[in-house]
Amino acid sequence: MKRQTALIIIDMQRGMQSPLAGSRNNPQAELAIAMTLEAWRTAQAPVVHVRHISRTPGSPFWPGQAGVEFQQDLRPLDVEHVVEKNVPDAFIHTGLERWLRVRGIESVAIVGVSTNNSVEATARTAGNLGFTTYVASDATFAFAKSDYNGVPRSAEEVHAMALANLQGEYAQVLTSAELRQQLQWL
Template identity: 70%
Template sequence: MQALIIIDMQQGMASPAAGQRNNPGAEQNIAALLDAWRAAGATVVHVRHMSRTPGSPFWPGQPGAEFQPRLAPLAREHVVEKNVPDCFVNSGLERWLRVRGIDDVVLVGVSTNNSVEASARSAGNLGFATRVVADACYAYAQTDYAGAPRSADDVHYMALSNLDGEYAAIVDTASTLATLRS
């Protein structure tokens, strides 16, 4: 069995203050995957980052911590709250998946080089068949350790390269939808 895991699609991530990002169609692709999973009666897990830093947009009770309305969980869908990038750390997610016989996970969300990458590494290391949907994730531009500015695309594609083949298969929305339907 497989699960769609939607990572950190919260209102704070949709804010322009979050920074320059890539992949403007990511939310549309996530919504298409979510709709397909729901139509198939397949397992959906929503992950929400809850900051431990007072004043953070992701501090409990802040509007930024709320799910984006189009991607909000239904009552029957599992919600995981995390305080670190990796959704498997101190969340009970691994056990929740194993109890349900889920051994295949499809990861989408934000940001590619942070929570998505950290969670994909853990999923792969824990033995889950792991897929990251490249066009249903996005990253933000940032400066690298050497001080060079990197575009959001650079950051996104490097994170996917870090995962590809070692921890996860990198796929796209169309192929993922085709696999779900078969």
């Protein structure tokens, strides 16, 4: 019997499209995410949309702000599960693990933002909880930031390091095309 793999789409909210979010990599990530979402929907495989709800007043992700809404092309269907979180890790205080376990789902494919924050945190926990975990490198993106020593790092450097942290230890990193191609086997 084929094992079900849930697609987990992290924080693809309108606030991530704001120039105030900073310099990012993978400008085609939304297209890769949309194509992956369409493949999951066509296969009638489980989809989970994760939305960040900030605890910081004034944040674009504060309840009631336009930034908290899902991006138009990535909005959930009524039959798709929505998880709201207020920390980077989508498993913490959300019931996501229970939702997956009740359905017998043992494998997850993660896309979204940001690679070094919510994607990495969620993938680490998924791997630690024993889920077979995949991360799509071109369906995730990061923002430029300085490292601990104050050295400015490009969004691509931040992204690459986060993927390196995950590869082989917590997850298997694939492209979205590889992930979609393997959907029938996942």
